Amino acid sequence: MAKTNDSRLRVWDVPVRLFHWTLVILMAASYFSGRAGGDWMKLHFWSGYAILTLLLFRIAWGFVGSTTARFSDFIKGPSAALRHVAELVGPDRPREAGHNPLGGAMVLVLIFAVLAQVVAGLFSADTDTGMVNGPLTRLVADAWIDKATAFHKTWINVLLVLAALHVLAVFVYLAWKRQNLVGAMITGSKPIDDVVAPGRPAPRLRFASGRLALSLLIACAAIVYFIVR
Numbered sequence: 001m002a003k004t005n006d007s008r009l010r011v012w013d014v015p016v017r018l019f020h021w022t023l024v025i026l027m028a029a030s031y032f033s034g035r036a037g038g039d040w041m042k043l044h045f046w047s048g049y050a051i052l053t054l055l056l057f058r059i060a061w062g063f064v065g066s067t068t069a070r071f072s073d074f075i076k077g078p079s080a081a082l083r084h085v086a087e088l089v090g091p092d093r094p095r096e097a098g099h100n101p102l103g104g105a106m107v108l109v110l111i112f113a114v115l116a117q118v119v120a121g122l123f124s125a126d127t128d129t130g131m132v133n134g135p136l137t138r139l140v141a142d143a144w145i146d147k148a149t150a151f152h153k154t155w156i157n158v159l160l161v162l163a164a165l166h167v168l169a170v171f172v173y174l175a176w177k178r179q180n181l182v183g184a185m186i187t188g189s190k191p192i193d194d195v196v197a198p199g200r201p202a203p204r205l206r207f208a209s210g211r212l213a214l215s216l217l218i219a220c221a222a223i224v225y226f227i228v229r
């Protein structure tokens with residue numbers, strides 16, 4: 001059940017928040033270690049495996065996790081997204097417990113865009129030195145390694161643009177609607193006024209168990225281990 005006090009409502013579970021901020025740290029680690037090359041490639045590989053584990057976990061959590069973590073809660077289609085834009089430009093504020101329909105679409109894009117980057121990395125190699133080979137390069141022909149490597153090197157720029165847009169959107173909500181989405185992603189709770197109109201009942205949110213989250217995370221790490229070993 002969602003915990004509520006007079007003014008705030010718990011909306012994000014711990015797994016979603018840990019997923020998000022760990023992903024941000026690992027993305028930064030992957031980016032800088034990839035650019036540095038050399039011995040840093042060890043870190044690049046390990047952070048890539050950790051990101052893959054997190055993404056598999058988050059996709060599974062999108063089906064069995066807490067209410068606001070579920071894809072069914074925030075994948076709403078174009079008409080809901082348009083209604084949300086109307087709320088955004090109108091005088092009132094959008095009210096959602098979890099992701100709004102526009103943000104939800106972006107979340108899906110981000111998850112699968114990062115997944116594409118990591119999967120390409122598994123098949124990529126440093127063709128200049130031949131010293132750094134992704135763990136799955138042995139499974140495919142050289143032509144596919146070249147394609148995956150080119151994709152991995154180019155797609156990172158798309159990810160940077162997506163991440164910049166994502167952060168920009170978060171600050172637009174803060175500046176335009178005075179809604180602190182970052183605070184909610186850190187503390188897990190939102191002011192009740194950001195979730196429901198005054199006088200309306202708070203939504204009934206269900207929170208999945210931490211034990212389920214931990215078991216799923218271990219299962220995802222095991223899958224990644226068997227893929228890359």
Ligand code: HEM
Binds near residue numbers: 069098100182
């Ligand atoms: C590499 C950079 C980033 C990536 C790939 C990323 C990805 C994501 C993803 C996948 C979600 C959905 C979380 C979930 O439902 O599990 C999300 C939500 C969110 N992210 Fe990020 N993020 C990045 C950086 C940041 C940064 C730097 C900030 C803070 C300034 C931020 C603030 C947020 C907030 C506030 C939400 C919740 C949005 C909402 O209320 O709908 N993100 N992000």
